[in-house]
Amino acid sequence: MTIDVINDFDHNDPAFIRDPHSVYRRLHREQPVPHSDRYGGYWLLTRYTDVRNGLLDWRTFSSGTPGVTSIPTSVKRDFPEIPLEIDPPDHTKYRDIVTPWFSRTSVRKLEPDVRRITNDLIDHFIDDGHADFVQQFALPLVSRVLTVFLGIPEEDAAKLTGWVSDIFQGRLRERDRADRASAELIAYVDETIAARRRSPGEDYFTMLTQATIGGRSLTDLEIRGYGVLTMTAGQETTVNGIGNTLWYLAEHTDDRARLIADATLIPTAVEEFLRFMSPIQLLGRNATCPVEVNGTAIPAGATVAMCYGAANVDGEIFERPEECLIDRRPNPHIAFGTGPHACLGAHLARLEMLVAIEEVLRRLPDYRVDDPSQLQYTPHGDLRGFWSLPVVFGPRRS
Amino acid sequence: MDVEVDRDRCFGYGRCADLVPEAFTLDGDGKSVAGDTRGVDPRRLAMAAWACPMQAIRLLNENGEEVPSP
Numbered sequence: 389m390t391i392d393v394i395n396d397f398d399h400n401d402p403a404f405i406r407d408p409h410s411v412y413r414r415l416h417r418e419q420p421v422p423h424s425d426r427y428g429g430y431w432l433l434t435r436y437t438d439v440r441n442g443l444l445d446w447r448t449f450s451s452g453t454p455g456v457t458s459i460p461t462s463v464k465r466d467f468p469e470i471p472l473e474i475d476p477p478d479h480t481k482y483r484d485i486v487t488p489w490f491s492r493t494s495v496r497k498l499e500p501d502v503r504r505i506t507n508d509l510i511d512h513f514i515d516d517g518h519a520d521f522v523q524q525f526a527l528p529l530v531s532r533v534l535t536v537f538l539g540i541p542e543e544d545a546a547k548l549t550g551w552v553s554d555i556f557q558g559r560l561r562e563r564d565r566a567d568r569a570s571a572e573l574i575a576y577v578d579e580t581i582a583a584r585r586r587s588p589g590e591d592y593f594t595m596l597t598q599a600t601i602g603g604r605s606l607t608d609l610e611i612r613g614y615g616v617l618t619m620t621a622g623q624e625t626t627v628n629g630i631g632n633t634l635w636y637l638a639e640h641t642d643d644r645a646r647l648i649a650d651a652t653l654i655p656t657a658v659e660e661f662l663r664f665m666s667p668i669q670l671l672g673r674n675a676t677c678p679v680e681v682n683g684t685a686i687p688a689g690a691t692v693a694m695c696y697g698a699a700n701v702d703g704e705i706f707e708r709p710e711e712c713l714i715d716r717r718p719n720p721h722i723a724f725g726t727g728p729h730a731c732l733g734a735h736l737a738r739l740e741m742l743v744a745i746e747e748v749l750r751r752l753p754d755y756r757v758d759d760p761s762q763l764q765y766t767p768h769g770d771l772r773g774f775w776s777l778p779v780v781f782g783p784r785r786s
Numbered sequence: 787m788d789v790e791v792d793r794d795r796c797f798g799y800g801r802c803a804d805l806v807p808e809a810f811t812l813d814g815d816g817k818s819v820a821g822d823t824r825g826v827d828p829r830r831l832a833m834a835a836w837a838c839p840m841q842a843i844r845l846l847n848e849n850g851e852e853v854p855s856p
Contacts, residue, residue, distance in 0.1 A: 444841065487797070490797075491797070491798065491815070491816065492798040492812075492816025492817075493814075493815050493816060496816075659804075717804060718804045719804060720801060720804070720805055720837045722839075724799065725839070726839040730797070730799065730839035730840065732797075734797075734799060735816075
């Protein structure tokens with residue numbers, strides 16, 4: 389399939405999902421702010437400086453509408469996900485409530501759990517000689533870590549995964565499926581809030597029930613906004629980060645050998661994997677007024693996609709932008725965005741990627757992609773990664 | 787040029803320490819700390835302020851007045 393990326397850009401086209409870099413190369417050269425009629429129409433910012441400035445300019449590029457970050461909108465929602473879909477100054481107050489839970493020091497305390505879950509999953513398939521690194525590893529890893537983070541039963545992880553993938557995948561072709569999953573996820577969050585109000589603990593939801601904003605307690609609807617955001621934003625993104633990385637290391641055994649020989653390189657490599665294969669390729673904003681970007685006029689009310697993936701391969705910022713250099717420094721990628729809505733879960737995502745790489749390389753150092761024709765990408769390109777990554781590997785190591 | 791890191795805003799993304807390691811380090815809490823920046827190229831300090839996701843780095847001139855970030 390060939391696509392006219394200048395006049396008919398579509399981030400869900402399989403050709404784009406397979407090879408976004410060649411599309412970005414053309415856009416950077418020929419039209420850095422293209423418009424597409426798809427999904428109700430949207431503009432795309434692709435230059436690093438435009439994306440960076442746009443993300444900082446929250447007055448012009450607003451996040452304050454439910455569903456605005458997803459193109460097309462995922463499900464109809466009449467409440468905002470908090471703090472993602474709130475603009476400053478209120479945003480700052482909402483974000484401050486949860487920031488301590490996502491800090492580097494708080495997240496570091498989860499490392500034993502992340503390692504336990506990672507190894508438990510590897511134990512399950514290591515004797516089989518084969519596994520699907522997304523379905524049997526990245527997905528359950530990320531959802532189980534999320535349950536630990538949120539203080540909800542680890543047995544509920546599979547349910548969360550099902551709802552979130554139904555929401556993101558269903559929004560393209562099966563809206564009913566997405567709406568059903570969303571309703572179930574909301575019901576689950578509401579039940580959890582009610583349970584914590586009845587019997588408080590030391591967990592994330594209890595903290596929210598006890599938090600105050602402007603001298604009053606958070607409402608159930610506000611806490612729902614926090615809960616739904618944490619459960620959706622914290623899953624497929626990190627799954628993509630892990631899946632993309634494990635695919636890359638299967639295909640580039642020289643880099644894999646370097647990381648096996650010197651594990652201290654892994655944190656720097658993680659940043660490069662995030663740049664080179666950004667789990668979030670783009671997120672939407674709403675233009676509140678007419679604005680000109682890089683010579684292109686964007687009207688008020690327009691949907692504008694901030695293309696992290698394109699910004700991260702902008703040759704004006706990065707040398708050899710389309711090469712994955714695992715020791716690249718400095719590396720000012722914006723895979724986690726920037727500005728008021730920069731990713732709160734960044735430290736947790738980094739920790740999960742780090743531990744996943746360390747343990748897979750330690751225990752399955754010779755894994756390889758089984759049959760490239762069995763690789764399956766996500767059906768959408770805004771959150772880009774693998775949905776199925778079947779690998780084979782040799783005899784067990786402890 | 788002097789710099790000031792707003793510790794309340796800093797979230798420890800680590801951009802500054804990666805870009806300008808001669809001026810910024812991350813402390814035990816994972817938050818940015820600026821060292822002695824007088825010998826550091828002001829353009830590099832400005833780059834750290836520019837790249838900070840939280841816009842937590844302020845640039846100060848010799849009179850202690852804030853210099854707008856590029």
